[in-house]
Amino acid sequence: MKDKVQDIIKKYHDDKTRLMDILIDIQAEYNCIPGEAIEIIAGQLNMSKVDVEQTLSFYHFFTTEPNGKYTVYLNDSMVAEMMGRDEIARAFEEEAGTTFGSVTEDGLIGLFNTSDIGMNDQEPAALINGVPFTSLTISKVKELIAGFKAGKEVKDMIGQTGDGNNSDPRIMSMVNNNCLKRIGSIMCLEYETGWALRRTVHITREAVIEMVKRSNLRGRGGAGFPAGLKWEFCRKSEGDATYLVCNADEGEPGTFKERVVLTEMPEQLFEGMAIAAYAINAKEGILYLRAEYIYLRDYLEDVMETMRKDNLLGKHILGVEGFDFDIRIQMGAGAYVCGEESALIESMEGKRGEPRNRPPFPVQAGYMNQPTVVNNVETLSTVVKIMLNGPDWFKAIGTPESAGTKLLSVAGDCKKPGVYEFEFGTKVNEVLDLVEATSVQAVQIGGPSGVCINPEMFDRNISFEDLSTGGAFIVIGKDRDLLQDVVTNYIDFFIEESCSSCAPCRSLTVILRGKLQKLLNGHGTMNDIDELYRWGQFMKQANRCGLGQTAANPILTTIENFRPLYEALVKTDEDYMSEFDMSKAVEESCKYVDRVPNVH
Amino acid sequence: MNDKIKIVIDGKEYWTEHGKTILDAAKDNGVFIPSLCHVEGVKTAGSCRICNVKVNGRNMTACSTPVAEGMTIVNNHPELEELRKAIVEVMFVAGNHFCPACEKSGNCELQALGYRFLMLVPRFPYEFPDKGVNAESKYIYHDRNRCILCKRCVRTVMKDDKHVFALNSRGGEHIHIKIDTELASHLTEEEAQAAMDICPVGAILKKERGYYNPIGERKFDKQPIGSEIENK
Ligand SMILES: Cc1cc2nc3c(=O)[nH]c(=O)nc-3n(C[C@H](O)[C@H](O)[C@H](O)COP(=O)(O)O)c2cc1C
Ligand code: SF4
Numbered sequence: 001m002k003d004k005v006q007d008i009i010k011k012y013h014d015d016k017t018r019l020m021d022i023l024i025d026i027q028a029e030y031n032c033i034p035g036e037a038i039e040i041i042a043g044q045l046n047m048s049k050v051d052v053e054q055t056l057s058f059y060h061f062f063t064t065e066p067n068g069k070y071t072v073y074l075n076d077s078m079v080a081e082m083m084g085r086d087e088i089a090r091a092f093e094e095e096a097g098t099t100f101g102s103v104t105e106d107g108l109i110g111l112f113n114t115s116d117i118g119m120n121d122q123e124p125a126a127l128i129n130g131v132p133f134t135s136l137t138i139s140k141v142k143e144l145i146a147g148f149k150a151g152k153e154v155k156d157m158i159g160q161t162g163d164g165n166n167s168d169p170r171i172m173s174m175v176n177n178n179c180l181k182r183i184g185s186i187m188c189l190e191y192e193t194g195w196a197l198r199r200t201v202h203i204t205r206e207a208v209i210e211m212v213k214r215s216n217l218r219g220r221g222g223a224g225f226p227a228g229l230k231w232e233f234c235r236k237s238e239g240d241a242t243y244l245v246c247n248a249d250e251g252e253p254g255t256f257k258e259r260v261v262l263t264e265m266p267e268q269l270f271e272g273m274a275i276a277a278y279a280i281n282a283k284e285g286i287l288y289l290r291a292e293y294i295y296l297r298d299y300l301e302d303v304m305e306t307m308r309k310d311n312l313l314g315k316h317i318l319g320v321e322g323f324d325f326d327i328r329i330q331m332g333a334g335a336y337v338c339g340e341e342s343a344l345i346e347s348m349e350g351k352r353g354e355p356r357n358r359p360p361f362p363v364q365a366g367y368m369n370q371p372t373v374v375n376n377v378e379t380l381s382t383v384v385k386i387m388l389n390g391p392d393w394f395k396a397i398g399t400p401e402s403a404g405t406k407l408l409s410v411a412g413d414c415k416k417p418g419v420y421e422f423e424f425g426t427k428v429n430e431v432l433d434l435v436e437a438t439s440v441q442a443v444q445i446g447g448p449s450g451v452c453i454n455p456e457m458f459d460r461n462i463s464f465e466d467l468s469t470g471g472a473f474i475v476i477g478k479d480r481d482l483l484q485d486v487v488t489n490y491i492d493f494f495i496e497e498s499c500s501s502c503a504p505c506r507s508l509t510v511i512l513r514g515k516l517q518k519l520l521n522g523h524g525t526m527n528d529i530d531e532l533y534r535w536g537q538f539m540k541q542a543n544r545c546g547l548g549q550t551a552a553n554p555i556l557t558t559i560e561n562f563r564p565l566y567e568a569l570v571k572t573d574e575d576y577m578s579e580f581d582m583s584k585a586v587e588e589s590c591k592y593v594d595r596v597p598n599v600h
Numbered sequence: 601m602n603d604k605i606k607i608v609i610d611g612k613e614y615w616t617e618h619g620k621t622i623l624d625a626a627k628d629n630g631v632f633i634p635s636l637c638h639v640e641g642v643k644t645a646g647s648c649r650i651c652n653v654k655v656n657g658r659n660m661t662a663c664s665t666p667v668a669e670g671m672t673i674v675n676n677h678p679e680l681e682e683l684r685k686a687i688v689e690v691m692f693v694a695g696n697h698f699c700p701a702c703e704k705s706g707n708c709e710l711q712a713l714g715y716r717f718l719m720l721v722p723r724f725p726y727e728f729p730d731k732g733v734n735a736e737s738k739y740i741y742h743d744r745n746r747c748i749l750c751k752r753c754v755r756t757v758m759k760d761d762k763h764v765f766a767l768n769s770r771g772g773e774h775i776h777i778k779i780d781t782e783l784a785s786h787l788t789e790e791e792a793q794a795a796m797d798i799c800p801v802g803a804i805l806k807k808e809r810g811y812y813n814p815i816g817e818r819k820f821d822k823q824p825i826g827s828e829i830e831n832k
């Protein structure tokens with residue numbers, strides 16, 4: 001083992017900041033990162049063992065014990081549960097003969113849960129040795145387990161490949177992109193790769209920034225910060241180098257638009273990155289790709305290779321002296337919080353994905369403490385169209401405060417889930433009509449960190465000034481139990497995914513969860529609802545990053561918009577409500593003496 | 601070079617210098633802002649969130665935010681007081697803090713803040729975690745159930761240029777401090793004492809000596825936390 005591990009470390013030049021890559025390679029080699037390997041890494045990089053484990057233990061897909069020759073990570077996000085994920089989980093357990101969170105005795109099959117994997121339009125879905133399996137059925141599960149037992153290759157078990165580029169020989173995936181259901185007016189506009197970049201290099205870097213500023217393009221990753229302004233700040237910051245990072249972490253449950261962009265139009269993204277790099281004078285670009293999308297890596301590498309041959313990446317791009325720019329892919333390893341831009345940078349530097357304190361902002365001191373622009377996949381792809389058609393053309397689409405279009409990932413209780421390009425200002429009702437959602441109780445806009453709206457709010461619109469979303473749009477049907485199925489799942493998600501740095505984000509989420517459960521168990525009072533709301537406000541005020549600040553949103557927005565559901569949980573006909581349940585407390589002892597709890 | 605700048609805290613003007621954090625600027629001027637994870641001269645963690653103040657209307661942590669000319673800061677305010685008290689309570693219920701049985705009692709910053717905020721009984725239910733203790737190395741006793749994960753030890757305690765303490769896992773239930781037993785066993789008595797002293801609570805204790813100073817005669821038994829700043 002020693003030689004192999006050392007070779008891997010050498011491949012990354014004994015560089016501590018590449019610890020993520022080192023761990024990823026070792027995990028791939030041994031299905032885990034064994035203690036011996038940790039020791040070798042620590043020795044070679046001159047760190048303590050606990051320091052290596054500090055990073056390792058942060059990421060969901062790193063394990064210290066072998067996680068099975070065939071490792072199943074079954075999505076447990078809210079929409080997956082809506083689509084029958086629990087039944088599939090049971091089938092896996094029965095067929096494999098082991099429970100979730102464990103590996104079969106012979107080490108053949110490991111079953112694990114995982115947060116959203118970006119396939120909410122085709123649930124239940126799982127990753128098996130990194131290969132996505134979607135729209136799972138019980139018979140498919142049986143077939144899979146039989147295949148594992150027969151020693152089949154995972155790739156050979158996918159069956160039919162999916163639509164669009166999913167059938168490209170470089171991908172060969174069963175994923176369906178439900179290809180951009182409505183051909184939108186900006187992102188999906190056809191064009192010839194390279195044309196936007198050709199226009200770009202004819203004007204100065206400042207002029208490019210000016211154009212993007214004039215277009216009013218705002219970041220599509222959630223926060224909506226003006227892209228041109230961000231570039232300008234970066235350009236004005238002093239440093240030895242400037243970096244451009246594309247955020248393809250797409251971890252917000254219910255979001256999967258970037259999966260489609262990366263599959264169907266990666267050239268546009270890379271061209272957008274080259275334009276941004278030109279503007280801020282970055283030589284190095286990094287695409288931070290979530291671990292769940294590793295099945296796209298070879299394909300993306302190949303696309304970049306072609307673009308290098310076409311002189312759209314690499315040295316002297318398009319023959320322009322001094323315009324050198326190339327991109328490397330940095331894989332993640334399973335952590336939602338790494339989508340937060342400064343956590344993403346920490347992760348790229350080989351550390352735990354803990355968001356940084358700001359200031360300084362990444363544009364001042366980002367990757368390697370140098371000025372860094374972090375932009376979302378959709379933001380960078382959109383830039384291409386602005387360079388082609390001009391800022392005024394772009395600004396004319398959408399609303400005054402939200403220029404352009406937005407890709408929405410629509411999932412849940414509707415007939416046509418998928419990715420759609422809508423103009424900003426589109427009403428919720430219009431979206432619901434188009435996706436054929438007929439019996440709707442609520443819509444979750446923007447995933448767990450967003451808002452849950454009731455039907456009276458369906459005439460509001462998708463925009464930064466009204467209902468803002470990074471892309472998720474989840475339809476919740478009338479027959480769902482909103483508090484049990486949706487809110488609880490979301491709070492559990494935040495408990496799981498908090499980087500756990502801030503005390504309130506780490507602990508208050510658990511307390512809120514407990515209180516919610518108390519209400520769901522029928523032991524709550526009106527006061528509990530009020531306290532839940534008040535305590536939720538602490539989360540907004542106290543926490544460092546957007547995760548903690550929004551982690552109470554599932555509770556807060558449902559109390560605001562669905563208060564009767566909470567009140568229905570409270571028994572008002574009793575004068576006194578106790579949290580203490582006597583029957584439950586004596587349940588276990590009664591079992592031993594063969595009695596049934598019967599106390600009043 | 602004249603680096604002096606003016607800031608406003610709770611309506612009063614104070615002079616300070618560029619490059620300082622709000623926390624330090626306040627301290628220099630005799631204004632107490634509670635802090636827990638902060639250690640002077642060490643990279644900011646910003647993890648306890650207790651030093652929350654309002655800067656130009658926004659919640660910011662005083663330990664991580666540099667001052668700027670004309671900055672308007674709110675420190676004493678019922679809303680902030682309530683928030684800070686809630687954070688102290690969160691820390692109490694997330695761990696097992698049985699003060700009368702703890703060697704750190706009286707020297708513990710968490711306990712002292714509990715007194716300062718007039719905490720009687722936390723409003724939140726106790727979690728009674730069971731994260732275990734580590735007593736494998738010669739001088740260090742580490743009780744994970746008292747640890748508030750402030751990362752002071754992670755950032756400061758080194759042996760042979762390597763970190764002795766590190767975070768492990770994530771998520772409220774799982775996250776804990778892991779000690780590199782091998783490195784820890786090479787710590788000298790003085791280094792172990794320094795590790796105990798850097799810990800704001802009774803999570804890191806030095807073995808072999810206890811209750812040297814009797815309870816009642818310890819740091820915060822004599823005066824409330826913060827008075828050393830306010831009475832300057
Ligand atoms: C918890 C959390 C997760 C986030 N996840 C993502 C993500 O997956 N993708 C993304 O582009 N932005 C994400 N963001 C927002 C980023 O911090 C950042 O604002 C964004 O990448 C900037 O790009 P933009 O200006 O082009 O939108 C996240 C923020 C938070 C607080
Ligand atoms: S708010 Fe939560 S996720 Fe964000 S930095 Fe704090 S602990 Fe980490």
Ligand code: SF4
Binds near residue numbers: 747753
């Ligand atoms: S052991 Fe002490 S110093 Fe270290 S993180 Fe825990 S409370 Fe902080």
Ligand code: FES
Binds near residue numbers: 634637638648650
């Ligand atoms: S002292 Fe500022 S966050 Fe802990």
